[in-house]
Amino acid sequence: MDATSPGVGPGTLDALAAEGIHRRFRETGVALVTGPFVSEVRATVPRFVDDFCLLYADYPVHEKADFADFHVSVEPIRGPRGWFRSLAVVRLDDRSPFPPLSADQALPMFEWGLNWAIVNTAYQYLIIHAAAIERNGRAAILPAPPGSGKSTLCAGLVHRGWRLLSDEQALVSLDEPAITALARPVSLKNESIDVIRTFAEEAVIGCEVSETNKGTVALMKAPRDSVLRKSEPARPAWVIFPRYAAGSAAQLTPRSKADTFLHIGNNAFNYSIHGTRGFDALARVIDGCDCYDFAYGDLDEAVEVFAALADAS
Amino acid sequence: MTAPDGARPSTQASDLVPSVLRRPERAPGLDLRTWDLLVRQARRAGLLARLCLRLEENGLLDSVPERPRLHLEGARTLAAKQARDTRWEVACIHRALAEIDTPVLLLKGAAYAMARLPAARGRTYTDIDVMVPKDRIGLVEETLQRHGWVPADLDTYDQHYYRDWTHQIPPMHNLQRGSVIDVHHTIVPLTARVKPDAQSLLDAARPVTGLGGLRVLAPPDMVLHSAVHLFNEGEFDRGLRDLSDLDELLRHFGSDSAFWPTLVTRARDLDLSRVLYYALRYTVAVLATPVPADAIRAAAAGQPGSATRALMDAFFLRALRPTHQTARDPLTGLALWLLFVRSHYLRMPLHILVPHLVRKAVRRRTATGDRP
Amino acid sequence: MPEAALKWRSWNDEFVVYNDLTGDTHRLDAVAARVLQELSRHPATLDEVVSRLSADLGVEPDDELRTWAATALNLFRRLDLVESFVARGNGPS
Numbered sequence: 001m002d003a004t005s006p007g008v009g010p011g012t013l014d015a016l017a018a019e020g021i022h023r024r025f026r027e028t029g030v031a032l033v034t035g036p037f038v039s040e041v042r043a044t045v046p047r048f049v050d051d052f053c054l055l056y057a058d059y060p061v062h063e064k065a066d067f068a069d070f071h072v073s074v075e076p077i078r079g080p081r082g083w084f085r086s087l088a089v090v091r092l093d094d095r096s097p098f099p100p101l102s103a104d105q106a107l108p109m110f111e112w113g114l115n116w117a118i119v120n121t122a123y124q125y126l127i128i129h130a131a132a133i134e135r136n137g138r139a140a141i142l143p144a145p146p147g148s149g150k151s152t153l154c155a156g157l158v159h160r161g162w163r164l165l166s167d168e169q170a171l172v173s174l175d176e177p178a179i180t181a182l183a184r185p186v187s188l189k190n191e192s193i194d195v196i197r198t199f200a201e202e203a204v205i206g207c208e209v210s211e212t213n214k215g216t217v218a219l220m221k222a223p224r225d226s227v228l229r230k231s232e233p234a235r236p237a238w239v240i241f242p243r244y245a246a247g248s249a250a251q252l253t254p255r256s257k258a259d260t261f262l263h264i265g266n267n268a269f270n271y272s273i274h275g276t277r278g279f280d281a282l283a284r285v286i287d288g289c290d291c292y293d294f295a296y297g298d299l300d301e302a303v304e305v306f307a308a309l310a311d312a313s
Numbered sequence: 314m315t316a317p318d319g320a321r322p323s324t325q326a327s328d329l330v331p332s333v334l335r336r337p338e339r340a341p342g343l344d345l346r347t348w349d350l351l352v353r354q355a356r357r358a359g360l361l362a363r364l365c366l367r368l369e370e371n372g373l374l375d376s377v378p379e380r381p382r383l384h385l386e387g388a389r390t391l392a393a394k395q396a397r398d399t400r401w402e403v404a405c406i407h408r409a410l411a412e413i414d415t416p417v418l419l420l421k422g423a424a425y426a427m428a429r430l431p432a433a434r435g436r437t438y439t440d441i442d443v444m445v446p447k448d449r450i451g452l453v454e455e456t457l458q459r460h461g462w463v464p465a466d467l468d469t470y471d472q473h474y475y476r477d478w479t480h481q482i483p484p485m486h487n488l489q490r491g492s493v494i495d496v497h498h499t500i501v502p503l504t505a506r507v508k509p510d511a512q513s514l515l516d517a518a519r520p521v522t523g524l525g526g527l528r529v530l531a532p533p534d535m536v537l538h539s540a541v542h543l544f545n546e547g548e549f550d551r552g553l554r555d556l557s558d559l560d561e562l563l564r565h566f567g568s569d570s571a572f573w574p575t576l577v578t579r580a581r582d583l584d585l586s587r588v589l590y591y592a593l594r595y596t597v598a599v600l601a602t603p604v605p606a607d608a609i610r611a612a613a614a615g616q617p618g619s620a621t622r623a624l625m626d627a628f629f630l631r632a633l634r635p636t637h638q639t640a641r642d643p644l645t646g647l648a649l650w651l652l653f654v655r656s657h658y659l660r661m662p663l664h665i666l667v668p669h670l671v672r673k674a675v676r677r678r679t680a681t682g683d684r685p
Numbered sequence: 686m687p688e689a690a691l692k693w694r695s696w697n698d699e700f701v702v703y704n705d706l707t708g709d710t711h712r713l714d715a716v717a718a719r720v721l722q723e724l725s726r727h728p729a730t731l732d733e734v735v736s737r738l739s740a741d742l743g744v745e746p747d748d749e750l751r752t753w754a755a756t757a758l759n760l761f762r763r764l765d766l767v768e769s770f771v772a773r774g775n776g777p778s
Binding site: 256257258259261262265271272275276279280283286287 | 692694695696697699700701703705708710711712
């Protein structure tokens with residue numbers, strides 16, 4: 001049995017005592033399980049703890065941390081003289097990959113910090129810069145640069161029959177065509193936040209932070225189902241490059257596999273680390289996938305197109 | 314081989330990484346909490362990949378629990394990639410400098426990689442270090458620039474510091490590949506009190522197979538260079554890793570019994586007996602390097618007075634721990650600072666030392682954010 | 686200089702190639718891929734490449750073909766995909 005599965009041994013975060021949760025984060029830390037990783041999380045920023053408990057309520061936690069893959073701490077620090085807003089810093093095993101930001105951005109910083117940690121240590125995977133979702137055992141990989149609507153599309157689809165594997169980092173196996181689920185919060189920006197609120201009333205969106213360097217940022221909780229089923233397999237079947245444009249009709253256009261290969265390789269987080277093995281792993285993915293560009297302007301239409309894809313073949 | 318008096322390291326969190334390197338058979342018996350600490354310390358020390366390979370070559374890797382094992386293997390993957398990159402980088406440097414008539418001596422990691430030494434395995438690589446004759450430096454710099462390397466962007470003070478006082482020109486980085494090359498013209502700074510003879514090092518150098526013109530130091534010189542770098546340059550971010558490199562070199566070369574007397578003699582000829590003394594003392598103490606008793610006795614000729622020796626034990630044994638916070642004790646910071654000051658004393662006359670240290674301290678304080 | 690070790694994959698007559706020496710990956714169309722594959726097996730001069738291309742594609746070995754071939758070969762060389770190609774027809778090195 002997998003010691004990181006929910007319901008086996010460890011309970012979930014929301015089952016931990018509500019009383020004293022802040023003290024727990026401050027003193028012993030909480031061993032949070034996300035996908036295949038265990039993170040020991042410590043925090044002395046109260047607002048962060050509340051936001052964190054909202055978004056990570058369904059995730060398994062270990063009673064006692066034994067071996068953790070990552071050690072993340074979120075702490076306040078004093079700004080330079082004359083700076084009145086309180087600042088917070090995220091540390092990974094005592095070193096900080098990012099400069100401090102205002103304390104209300106603590107949760108986005110935690111997410112970036114955990115992303116950074118995964119990318120810099122999890123070399124057991126080929127990590128692609130893409131969202132990934134699954135249906136009927138098959139996965140769609142959605143690579144896209146910022147502003148293409150990938151996260152909005154992903155957030156919408158996981159409330160319409162698709163399981164969330166990841167919003168940012170698709171963990172591809174090096175030996176077989178498989179994607180391992182992370183199922184962490186989905187990052188939404190600006191207009192997308194309201195779009196998703198309207199599109200999926202059941203979506204839990206927390207921690208809206210304005211005035212970041214990316215505009216207004218909010219984190220959407222991964223659907224409970226996606227977290228519970230994180231150990232189920234997902235075999236890549238489609239690579240789809242979304243491009244949102246208002247008024248655009250939903251349209252799938254086949255795309256060169258060789259171009260897709262090169263694009264994914266150039267934008268992956270650790271393709272070049274793996275050398276020949278990375279080349280083979282990515283080729284295996286492309287072998288088994290239909291590759292498309294996808295233009296869309298309306299989420300409901302997009303959902304239909306994706307449903308048709310899943311039903312066909 | 315017992316450790317010399319007073320140089321016995323304490324067995325606890327601070328000795329975790331060395332103890333598993335010394336006795337890899339301890340690994341299967343470690344609990345997960347200890348693995349958690351070991352992985353973090355070894356990673357921070359730059360030794361995670363070497364630890365992985367040490368366990369693997371002893372048939373012990375499969376008995377490591379899965380989650381820590383993934384970290385070990387991940388580090389091994391990264392080290393393999395860096396080794397590939399280094400070999401290619403050396404080939405590109407060779408191609409560029411083959412146009413001009415100069416011997417090019419590879420130093421440190423690049424040398425270990427091209428000479429296929431055990432010290433290369435599991436190592437992380439950053440810059441490539443090479444040494445060329447002093448009278449060729451200008452030509453080498455110019456040739457590299459023609460092949461796509463650009464000098465680092467430094468202010469006048471730092472340019473002056475590099476060119477006039479240290480033993481290298483400012484680092485150059487390759488625009489296309491992002492790699493960095495450090496070109497030295499001797500192995501210690503120009504103003505150092507103890508100056509080994511650079512020409513002698515070049516004369517004794519060995520060629521690299523298949524890459525004509527490239528050379529590596531002769532075995533005793535390779536050991537002494539590594540030791541000078543570790544014990545005299547005051548930088549211990551990679552202290553334990555550098556000590557481990559020394560251990561690997563000594564084990565490999567030392568399997569030939571003729572190596573040891575040559576090493577001691579060479580140290581004396583290059584005026585590096587003190588450095589050799591420290592090298593043997595601390596590799597034995599921390600990593601249980603099998604140094605023959607005769608060699609230890611002969612190297613004792615380079616030892617400092619007993620008061621200094623006790624002091625250096627206190628400093629070096631702390632500085633040579635992993636830099637992870639769980640391996641430190643309250644005196645570690647002081648030890649590091651004093652060794653840092655000592656290294657500048659060894660490198661610079663006093664009247665230059667104080668203004669330089671002040672300037673370095675000011676620049677560290679104004680740097681923003683933590684170091685990654 | 687060490688020899689490049691190349692790995693190939695293709696879909697619908699488009700090719701990707703991985704160079705184990707440099708760690709780089711490139712995308713090539715069918716003709717360029719064919720030329721590179723042959724060069725990596727048997728070093729050849731520009732003239733030899735042009736005449737083989739001309740035969741395979743069924744086109745005249747004219748200036749246009751020659752220019753294309755020379756550009757491709759220079760590109761391969763710059764990318765360290767081939768080492769032993771010699772541009773001036775002096776025979777394989």
